[in-house]
Amino acid sequence: MRDYFARRLLLIPPTLLGITLIVFLITRVVPGGPIERAIMEAKTAENAMAGGADAGRGAISEEQLAQLKAYYGFDQPPLTAYVTWLGKVLRGDLGTSYRFNEPVLNIILERLPVSLTFGLITLVLVYTICIPLGVLKAIKHRTALDNITSAIVFTGYAIPGYALGAILVVYLAARRGWFPMGGFVGRDFADLTLGGKLVDFAHHAALPLLCYTVGSFALVTLLMKNHLMDNLAADFVRTAVAKGVSFRTAVVRHALRNSLIPIATHFGHNFTLLVSGSFLIEFIFDINGMGLLGYTSVVDRDYPTVMGVLLISSLLLLLGNILSDVLVALVDPRVRFK
Numbered sequence: 001m002r003d004y005f006a007r008r009l010l011l012i013p014p015t016l017l018g019i020t021l022i023v024f025l026i027t028r029v030v031p032g033g034p035i036e037r038a039i040m041e042a043k044t045a046e047n048a049m050a051g052g053a054d055a056g057r058g059a060i061s062e063e064q065l066a067q068l069k070a071y072y073g074f075d076q077p078p079l080t081a082y083v084t085w086l087g088k089v090l091r092g093d094l095g096t097s098y099r100f101n102e103p104v105l106n107i108i109l110e111r112l113p114v115s116l117t118f119g120l121i122t123l124v125l126v127y128t129i130c131i132p133l134g135v136l137k138a139i140k141h142r143t144a145l146d147n148i149t150s151a152i153v154f155t156g157y158a159i160p161g162y163a164l165g166a167i168l169v170v171y172l173a174a175r176r177g178w179f180p181m182g183g184f185v186g187r188d189f190a191d192l193t194l195g196g197k198l199v200d201f202a203h204h205a206a207l208p209l210l211c212y213t214v215g216s217f218a219l220v221t222l223l224m225k226n227h228l229m230d231n232l233a234a235d236f237v238r239t240a241v242a243k244g245v246s247f248r249t250a251v252v253r254h255a256l257r258n259s260l261i262p263i264a265t266h267f268g269h270n271f272t273l274l275v276s277g278s279f280l281i282e283f284i285f286d287i288n289g290m291g292l293l294g295y296t297s298v299v300d301r302d303y304p305t306v307m308g309v310l311l312i313s314s315l316l317l318l319l320g321n322i323l324s325d326v327l328v329a330l331v332d333p334r335v336r337f338k
Contacts, residue, residue, distance in 0.1 A: 005322060005325070005326070008322050008325070009322070012315070012318050012319075015314075015318060016311065016314055016315060016318070017086075019310070019314045020082075020086075020307065020310065020311060020314070021082055023306070023307065023310055024078070024081075024082045024085065024307060025078055025082070027303045027306065027307075028074070028078045028081070032301060033072075033074075033301050033303075034072045034098050034301045034302075034303065035065075035068050035069060035072055035074060037300075037301060038068055038072075039065075039068070072098070073085075085307065089311065092105070093105070094108070094304060094307070094308040094311070095304030095307070095308070096304060097297075097302055097304055097305045098300070098301070098302045098303070098304065098305075099296075099297070099300045099302040099305070100302075100305075104304050104305050104307075104308040105308065107293065107305060107308075108290070108293070108305075108308055108309065108312065110288075111288050111289055111290055111292075111293050112290060114184055114287060114288060114289040114290075115289040115290040115291065117205075118205070118208065118209065118212060118287075118289065121205070121209060122209060122212045122213050122216070123270060125209065125213050126213055126216045126217065126220055126270075127220065127263075127267075129217070130216075130217055130220035130221040130224060131220070131224050131260075131263065133149065133221050133224075134220070134221045134222070134223070134224025134225040134228065135224060135225075135228060135251070135256065137149060137150070137221065137224075137225045138224070138225045138226075138228040138229045138232065139251070141225075141229060149221075153217055153218045153221055153222075154218060156214040156215075156217055156218065157214070157215060157217065157218035157219075159214065160215070161211040161212060161214055161215050161278055161280070161281050162211070162278065162280035162281055162283075162284060164210070164211050164214060165207065165208070165211040165280075165281050165284040165285060166284055168207045168210070168211070169181060169182070169207070169284060169285070172207065173207070179203065179204075179206060179207050180203065180204050181286070182284070182285040182286030182287065183204055183285070183286055183287070184201075184204060184205075184287050184288070185197075185200055185201055185204055186200045186203075186204065189201075207285065208281055208282075208285045208287060211278075211281045211284075211285075212278065212281060216270065219266070220263065220266070223262050223263055223266065224259060224263060227258070227259040227261075227262055228251075228255055228256065228259040230259075231254075231255035231256075231258045231259050232250075232251065232255050234255070236254060237250050237254055237255050240254055257331060260331045261328060261331050264324060264327035264328045264330075264331050265324050265327075265328055266324075267320075267323070267324055267327055270320075278291050279291035279292045279294060279295035279296075283295070290309060290312075290313075293305065293309060294306070294309040294310075294313075297309060
């Protein structure tokens, strides 16, 4: 097993090279890049200063165009520019943001704690609630409890998180005033005591966390319920009960462990929530997380920031897949990696 995971870890660098190379080359050919935006802004500014008589001239010289290409790194061939970018990454330099004019690494580190906080809390809430709920629904199948919880879970699954966020902001924050309109914490957060900071954070995070978790509840709950029901009907469980094992022991020690295999497989895909988040939810609640940063970077053609966010997200996705294999090996005794 150790050799298998060692090989998987060794595959991460070439996979990251392939992902980043493809996206880097795409940024060199898509229209509306930073140079075009800079030229358009320069023309607009010159036309506004020139007035109506000279409006429309706004052309830039070849020397200015060459300076723009050098500033944005478009004066090199694509592969040469990628090698230059990769060399900086290996030295811990992700480049400088076109939009913020700051190092990309500093921008990401500033927003990463926000996404990590929401991502970790979301994962804990989803799995600590959905796994017991799925077990309870499987045991109480077709009862009133099962039907009511299914209706609630599917209703939440049918509503997108961003749509639910807009509704909650309008009715609970704007009209009722029960929650803040947005933000990660309040303006006076630094002046509060520890207890006050926890209350302030919970007050601001309640609605965003509800929107983050509502979509995952149905999937994890039904995965747990359906696979547990299949295992409860399996021969090995019936044999254990026939030999005198109590039903509770049969569920906990036999059926439950096998039912956790798809949950362990799915866990790795949720690992990217630690940084990616949801840019729509972050936009609605005015939260400066990684999701909103990635979205605004694409819109503004801030390619260094796009590459930095992509690099971190891809790395976490690859690590999440390996983590899924580790969890499957721990849960399923039949799995042996050779």
